[in-house]
Amino acid sequence: MIVKVFDMLIDYAPYFWKGTKVTVLLSLNAVILGAxxxxxxxxMKMSKxxxxxxxxAVYIDVIRGTPLIVQLWIVYLQLSKLIAFxxxxxxxxxxxxxxxxxxxxxxxxxxxxxxxxxxxxxxVEKGQTEAARSLGMxxxxxxxxVILPQAIxxxxxxxxxxxxxxxxxxxxxxxxxxxxxMYARNTVATITYSILPSYYVAAIIYLLLNIxxxxxIRVWERKLQKAYN
Amino acid sequence: xxKGLILLLAMALMLSGVACGSGDxxxxxxxxxxxxxxxxxxxxxxxxxxxxxxxxxDIELAKILAEKLGKELKITNMSFDxxxxxxxxxxxxxxxxxxxxxxxxxxxxxxxxxxxxxxxIIHSDSAGTIxxxxxxxxxxxxxxxxxxxxxxxxxxxxxxxxxVQNFNDMIxxxxxxxxxxxVSDSDVAEGFVATNADLMLAxxxxxxxxxxxxxxxxLGNQELCDQVNAILAELKEDGTIEQLMADxxxxxxxxxxx
Numbered sequence: 001m002i003v004k005v006f007d008m009l010i011d012y013a014p015y016f017w018k019g020t021k022v023t024v025l026l027s028l029n030a031v032i033l034g035a036x037x038x039x040x041x042x043x044m045k046m047s048k049x050x051x052x053x054x055x056x057a058v059y060i061d062v063i064r065g066t067p068l069i070v071q072l073w074i075v076y077l078q079l080s081k082l083i084a085f086x087x088x089x090x091x092x093x094x095x096x097x098x099x100x101x102x103x104x105x106x107x108x109x110x111x112x113x114x115x116x117x118x119x120x121x122x123x124v125e126k127g128q129t130e131a132a133r134s135l136g137m138x139x140x141x142x143x144x145x146v147i148l149p150q151a152i153x154x155x156x157x158x159x160x161x162x163x164x165x166x167x168x169x170x171x172x173x174x175x176x177x178x179x180x181x182m183y184a185r186n187t188v189a190t191i192t193y194s195i196l197p198s199y200y201v202a203a204i205i206y207l208l209l210n211i212x213x214x215x216x217i218r219v220w221e222r223k224l225q226k227a228y229n
Numbered sequence: 230x231x232k233g234l235i236l237l238l239a240m241a242l243m244l245s246g247v248a249c250g251s252g253d254x255x256x257x258x259x260x261x262x263x264x265x266x267x268x269x270x271x272x273x274x275x276x277x278x279x280x281x282x283x284x285x286x287d288i289e290l291a292k293i294l295a296e297k298l299g300k301e302l303k304i305t306n307m308s309f310d311x312x313x314x315x316x317x318x319x320x321x322x323x324x325x326x327x328x329x330x331x332x333x334x335x336x337x338x339x340x341x342x343x344x345x346x347x348x349x350i351i352h353s354d355s356a357g358t359i360x361x362x363x364x365x366x367x368x369x370x371x372x373x374x375x376x377x378x379x380x381x382x383x384x385x386x387x388x389x390x391x392x393v394q395n396f397n398d399m400i401x402x403x404x405x406x407x408x409x410x411x412v413s414d415s416d417v418a419e420g421f422v423a424t425n426a427d428l429m430l431a432x433x434x435x436x437x438x439x440x441x442x443x444x445x446x447x448l449g450n451q452e453l454c455d456q457v458n459a460i461l462a463e464l465k466e467d468g469t470i471e472q473l474m475a476d477x478x479x480x481x482x483x484x485x486x487x
Contacts, residue, residue: 014279077318177307195401
């Protein structure tokens with residue numbers, strides 16, 4: 001079995017490599033765009049206007065309360081009716097399916113990261129805001145100059161962890177026929193008729209990806225701490 | 230930080246830019262949905278540089294149809310159980326995926342183009358124990374999710390029937406002893422039995438009234454359906470259809486022998 005797994009990994013390396021690139025690119029894009037969405041959601045949720053904070057709260061509840069695969073199909077089928085996605089192929093990836101996928105993943109990631117950001121901001125002692133305000137800073141100034149620089153230290157590593165989660169969660173996009181790692185696995189399984197080894201190959205690739213990104217995040221985390229001390 | 234922001238903005242711009250562009254080319258494309266894990270109907274072959282190429286009888290048929298319709302062919306490959314939903318929402322012009330002409334499906338079917346039987350793939354260890362259709366009762370018989378074979382598995386095996394998303398996974402489960410049998414099209418089953426020494430066909434065909442393959446269109450798309458039917462009649466008449474299936478089976482055996 002081990003020989004079979006490594007044979008497959010080597011024989012179909014270029015193909016798995018392509019799938020890996022799609023997985024990484026999609027996960028990175030989704031987490032970066034998701035972080036922007038999340039920042040907006042987090043501030044909305046902390047807003048003093050009830051309506052605004054309610055909207056964000058409902059959004060986060062809906063996204064966190066439904067499976068990603070359900071969101072993916074709804075976004076793909078519903079959004080494609082409202083927006084004409086460009087019918088072009090960039091780098092071998094069909095945009096009419098890649099973009100809905102990216103949007104669904106971004107929407108999903110945004111909801112989770114929003115809570116991370118909110119938690120990060122609220123974890124900064126209340127006294128800090130009070131001190132800043134008593135020095136005459138207004139709300140945004142104290143947020144920008146005092147709270148956020150401290151909150152960012154807990155937020156950034158957590159966003160890094162979201163990337164690790166996202167790399168694994170993207171495994172469902174093969175249902176839309178996006179050529180990621182799992183899709184490559186299925187194709188190779190169909191060609192070689194050896195199915196269990198193909199799952200081992202996929203497992204190895206995901207594991208390597210996540211070991212590398214976890215390590216990277218840890219180094220980054222240490223740097224953030226150092227800069228502060 | 231600034232770089233990140235610029236990158237982000239650029240990406241957002243790119244997204245919004247492309248989102249409103251194009252779309253006019255649609256009328257000229259013949260957009261086909263399929264699920265390429267179903268040899269000899271549709272499957273994937275890798276060329277020397279590792280690019281995937283869709284092959285199989287349905288794919289060749291799609292190429293001929295597009296050419297005769299004077300349109301550019303676009304094929305979207307996705308999981309089988311997503312195909313008909315996507316068709317209903319207008320993602321494709323049609324689905325060509327070894328699809329059984331089942332009247333329960335809410336689509337517009339073309340005329341049948343391949344005839345076939347429904348059979349049961351079993352492990353060679355259980356040779357002699359599954360001899361008739363009735364022997365399937367109470368056994369772990371699987372069918373691919375969303376297919377007619379899933380319905381047949383339920384009908385004949387009862388409560389113990391199982392639906393599996395992916396055809397390859399079913400084969401693995403059968404080989405691993407997690408399944409007693411798989412309901413399958415005869416064309417597909419023959420390929421798997423020929424390439425796996427531990428698999429065989431149960432010595433019966435499963436009775437099913439709509440035993441033929443057709444192309445699915447969105448309900449109401451009679452115009453395209455009529456055009457395709459006219460071409461299909463031609464292709465059946467001159468023997469092209471039979472040839473497509475024979476070629477696909479030959480290619481499948483060739484690939485398996487490598």
